Amino acid sequence: MLTRQKLDLTRDSIIFSLARLSEYRHKETGRHLERVRDLSLLLATQLATCPRVPEQIDDQFISDLGRAAPLHDIGKVAIPDSILLKPGKLTADEFETIKRHTTIGAQTLQAVMSNGHEVSFLVAAMDVAHYHHERYDGKGYPEGLVGENIPLCARIVCLADTYDAIRMKRDYKPAETHEFAFSEITRASGLQFDPQVVQAFLTVEEQFRETYDSHAEADEADSADPSLLAAAD
Numbered sequence: 001m002l003t004r005q006k007l008d009l010t011r012d013s014i015i016f017s018l019a020r021l022s023e024y025r026h027k028e029t030g031r032h033l034e035r036v037r038d039l040s041l042l043l044a045t046q047l048a049t050c051p052r053v054p055e056q057i058d059d060q061f062i063s064d065l066g067r068a069a070p071l072h073d074i075g076k077v078a079i080p081d082s083i084l085l086k087p088g089k090l091t092a093d094e095f096e097t098i099k100r101h102t103t104i105g106a107q108t109l110q111a112v113m114s115n116g117h118e119v120s121f122l123v124a125a126m127d128v129a130h131y132h133h134e135r136y137d138g139k140g141y142p143e144g145l146v147g148e149n150i151p152l153c154a155r156i157v158c159l160a161d162t163y164d165a166i167r168m169k170r171d172y173k174p175a176e177t178h179e180f181a182f183s184e185i186t187r188a189s190g191l192q193f194d195p196q197v198v199q200a201f202l203t204v205e206e207q208f209r210e211t212y213d214s215h216a217e218a219d220e221a222d223s224a225d226p227s228l229l230a231a232a233d
Helices: 004-024 031-045 059-071 074-078 092-115 120-131 151-169 178-187 197-224 226-232
Strands: none
Touching: 004 031, 004 059, 004 074, 004 226, 031 197, 059 092, 059 120, 059 151, 074 092, 074 226, 092 120, 120 151, 151 197, 178 197
16 A cells, blocks of 8 residues: 555656656756756755744745646646747747746646645746746736745746756756856846845855766766666657
């Protein structure tokens, strides 16, 4: 008989596998989901030590965030390859289609909860999927929320996801350095990002560098493994 712990692990594994479906379409993203999770946890753990953060960040919040962060782009499974994998600049209509991944992801997770699986990490995952492209200044999407009206878990994942996106090589952009990402994030404090989350980033920025680089080294090892290459073929 499966124990509750094993059932929870099985559930989490299935949901994480679903989240990877969109990533498999981006072969160059490597361990993006794992990186966003680990970077988000670095931020949350640091924020938990800051008395000026009004939201409660306890062990349950951090546990839920670790499960929720990899689901931030789960809605991209519904975006056509012709748009999602387009190497050039998106048209206005194509960008509107891309933006729908936030509401699709939230609706997908809401459906899971409506079937009797309303556990706290799924609530966090729905917030992350729906709101991780909101901006602190209200110029984000899909709802244009401002400041602390954006759930804290989404504000955290927004910065972690952006850092990873800046550093990652894609068909349409080169990989950037930690220093470049640091500059872009600090410049956008109070605009794209919650200043408190940026302050946490400034405190753990070397750990950000180390975390990203360690995952990048693991990606290189995977790509050099002939057994993995054979499996991919």
